[in-house]
Amino acid sequence: MVVQVESRIRYSNKRMEANQTKVEANILLLGAENVGKSALTVRFLTRRFIGEYGSIDTIYSHHDKIDGRDICFNIWDSLCPQNAEEPGHISQRQLQWADGLILVYSICDRASFNVVRQQVQYIRQAQQKLSSSAPLIIVGNKRDLQHQRVVSSEEGRLLALSADCGFFEISAAEAYHGVLMVFHELLDLIREARTIKKGTAGFRGIVRSMSAVFGRKRTE
Numbered sequence: 001m002v003v004q005v006e007s008r009i010r011y012s013n014k015r016m017e018a019n020q021t022k023v024e025a026n027i028l029l030l031g032a033e034n035v036g037k038s039a040l041t042v043r044f045l046t047r048r049f050i051g052e053y054g055s056i057d058t059i060y061s062h063h064d065k066i067d068g069r070d071i072c073f074n075i076w077d078s079l080c081p082q083n084a085e086e087p088g089h090i091s092q093r094q095l096q097w098a099d100g101l102i103l104v105y106s107i108c109d110r111a112s113f114n115v116v117r118q119q120v121q122y123i124r125q126a127q128q129k130l131s132s133s134a135p136l137i138i139v140g141n142k143r144d145l146q147h148q149r150v151v152s153s154e155e156g157r158l159l160a161l162s163a164d165c166g167f168f169e170i171s172a173a174e175a176y177h178g179v180l181m182v183f184h185e186l187l188d189l190i191r192e193a194r195t196i197k198k199g200t201a202g203f204r205g206i207v208r209s210m211s212a213v214f215g216r217k218r219t220e
């Protein structure tokens, strides 16, 4: 009886330890020039919209507590190179680094939407080669500029649906809440992707053990 209780306590302690471990997520922001990538990042980090942002490629680290868990967001606010029409400008290094990606366009800029469309296609193809399952969220920014809108919400939603991405329309200028939702949703998707990956590894492990027990050779 005592042994049973002790093992239960040990089990629940282990679960508590597991719940308290720090989660780290590398998030890459992509998109054309001037769509609000920095505005989105700064809004998330400081809750503020400051209007003008420097043009530098930067990785920020941000610690947060969500549902009692310590989270470390590493956010890469990437600069869009001049050859933005060429979807190949996303480097392998960026793709390998990222646990999740946010692709930003401006609802007032059709060309920026086309850049995101190209980038999504390029990333999905590259991910197949890299066996990566990093989740993507497409963000239509500058929702406050309704009178200048040239990309409809439906177009954004359809693109996201066709490429299995999350989708939000927000205004980094107007509100913090929408920006927060984007990062929290991406974190959820990253955690989901990690759980699935672990599950697959676990299944492979079971197959390997069974092969070992039954002495069958597996062709890898």
Ligand SMILES: Nc1nc2c(ncn2[C@@H]2O[C@H](COP(=O)(O)OP(=O)(O)OP(=O)(O)O)[C@@H](O)[C@H]2O)c(=O)[nH]1
Residues within 6 Å of the ligand: 031, 032, 033, 034, 035, 036, 037, 038, 039, 040, 050, 051, 052, 053, 054, 055, 056, 078, 079, 080, 141, 142, 143, 144, 145, 170, 171, 172, 173, 174
């Ligand atoms: N009205 C409005 N303006 C915005 C919004 N978000 C960003 N801006 C403005 O758009 C301009 C570009 O914003 P940035 O955050 O620098 O855009 P970026 O995508 O980081 O640009 P690059 O650094 O050139 O790649 C700035 O003048 C911002 O003030 C928004 O939600 N609404």
